[in-house]
Amino acid sequence: MRTVKVYLAGMMKWLDSEDSIWKCCVPALKEEIRRLMPQDVEVLSPDEVGFDHGGDLVYGIVEADIKLIDDADLLVAVFSTPNQVGTITELLHALSSGKQCLAVFTDNVVSVGGLGIGPQVIKRPLEVRCESDHYWFLINYLVRYKIQCTVVAARPEDVDIAILRWLKRLASCKRALSGGNRCRIE
Numbered sequence: 001m002r003t004v005k006v007y008l009a010g011m012m013k014w015l016d017s018e019d020s021i022w023k024c025c026v027p028a029l030k031e032e033i034r035r036l037m038p039q040d041v042e043v044l045s046p047d048e049v050g051f052d053h054g055g056d057l058v059y060g061i062v063e064a065d066i067k068l069i070d071d072a073d074l075l076v077a078v079f080s081t082p083n084q085v086g087t088i089t090e091l092l093h094a095l096s097s098g099k100q101c102l103a104v105f106t107d108n109v110v111s112v113g114g115l116g117i118g119p120q121v122i123k124r125p126l127e128v129r130c131e132s133d134h135y136w137f138l139i140n141y142l143v144r145y146k147i148q149c150t151v152v153a154a155r156p157e158d159v160d161i162a163i164l165r166w167l168k169r170l171a172s173c174k175r176a177l178s179g180g181n182r183c184r185i186e
Contacts, residue, residue, distance in 0.1 A: 119162035
């Protein structure tokens with residue numbers, strides 16, 4: 001069985017005015033994915049390109065991140081703060097390349113009828129702006145027009161559960177993992 005490459009897109013954490021680190025979700029997520037997935041999974045993330053995304057010298061960062069996305073089979077985008085322009089760009093690039101994607105919106109940025117136990121798939125367009133002040137347009141676009149993207153609302157502590165559930169469901173859909181990329185997972 002071939003190795004499946006998953007790119008994790010998410011927010012940058014600013015350490016000070018010049019330095020940042022990449023932080024998508026729980027620090028142990030990469031190891032958890034490797035441990036729980038039945039096939040070989042390689043996790044790719046922006047922290048592997050060797051650039052300081054928060055520094056003054058930004059030349060090469062976009063190209064390096066996009067190359068990682070192009071090399072990936074799947075993309076997971078975690079939206080946990082407003083204005084994640086890089087994460088939006090990475091998600092839309094992956095979708096335009098026909099990749100299967102998961103977009104996770106935490107309850108910091110989306111409110112869809114109150115989250116119950118565990119992550120919830122968003123299956124319908126949002127009806128009022130207050131359900132997500134910052135991402136209503138993106139969510140409605142993804143739900144309405146992009147069949148290869150699963151959209152999920154989750155509490156921050158459930159992001160890893162949402163990702164692992166999606167990956168496990170994808171693993172059972174051989175067509176998605178063998179390059180067909182048209183298996184919608186809900």
